[in-house]
Amino acid sequence: MEFKKVRVPCHLIEEAINLFLSKVRRDMLTNPTLESFMKLVVRECDGLPLAIVTLVGCMRGVIDPCVWENAIDELREYIKNIRNMKDKAHGCLKFNYECLKQRDREFFLYCALYLKHYKIEKNELIEHWMEEGIVDEMESRKSMESSGYSILQNLEENCLLERVERDYHGSPSIYKNNVHMHDVVKDIALHITWKRFMVKARMQSKELPNGKEWSEDLEKIF
Numbered sequence: 001m002e003f004k005k006v007r008v009p010c011h012l013i014e015e016a017i018n019l020f021l022s023k024v025r026r027d028m029l030t031n032p033t034l035e036s037f038m039k040l041v042v043r044e045c046d047g048l049p050l051a052i053v054t055l056v057g058c059m060r061g062v063i064d065p066c067v068w069e070n071a072i073d074e075l076r077e078y079i080k081n082i083r084n085m086k087d088k089a090h091g092c093l094k095f096n097y098e099c100l101k102q103r104d105r106e107f108f109l110y111c112a113l114y115l116k117h118y119k120i121e122k123n124e125l126i127e128h129w130m131e132e133g134i135v136d137e138m139e140s141r142k143s144m145e146s147s148g149y150s151i152l153q154n155l156e157e158n159c160l161l162e163r164v165e166r167d168y169h170g171s172p173s174i175y176k177n178n179v180h181m182h183d184v185v186k187d188i189a190l191h192i193t194w195k196r197f198m199v200k201a202r203m204q205s206k207e208l209p210n211g212k213e214w215s216e217d218l219e220k221i222f
Helices: 010-023 026-028 032-044 051-058 063-077 085-099 100-110 122-132 141-157 183-193
Strands: 178-180
Touching: 010 032, 010 051, 032 063, 032 085, 051 063, 051 085, 051 141, 051 183, 063 085, 100 141, 100 178, 100 183, 122 141, 122 178
Parallel strands: none
Antiparallel strands: none
16 A cells, blocks of 8 residues: 655644643753754654654653653654554554553553443542452552552553543533543554454353454453
């Protein structure tokens, strides 16, 4: 398949740079070297807002120029030869996922099992994490819940989960303690898990899936 090369207007790139700079810590803006790296990251993303916001979460608080330079090199590897905007956004999101600790990746992938646009209640999500055994055993249940909230906050800060601030009509949401996963982020998560998880929830299935649907790497059916 051939992709049409799209040139992003300079004024949109400038807006994207301002978006990126508005999301990082203020003390990072006083370092000219860091600011130049940040602008380079934005240009590598072609000014895509979702990619920019997720990368801000990934690099928030990093002040070592060498780490930024290495991150840019790795990002380029993920998105090299990609011309399609949607695929480039996917590449940036996959890069953000790879930056997570192995433990946090498991929590993130679990969230992809919820239906699209589903408002995930935080307490319910952490309960499921504990039931599945992906929250480390601790001395008390309260400690395990605190660990779950810490991981949840990390996923929010990395922009892989979004807090539900408004409802579908743009009004302030009553679900303040809920999160959801952006459709594009969910696509990435499902792509990563398609061999490991099989989702059959709410399909009214009365029998086990056909043997042809099973893969060697299948771990769970939901």
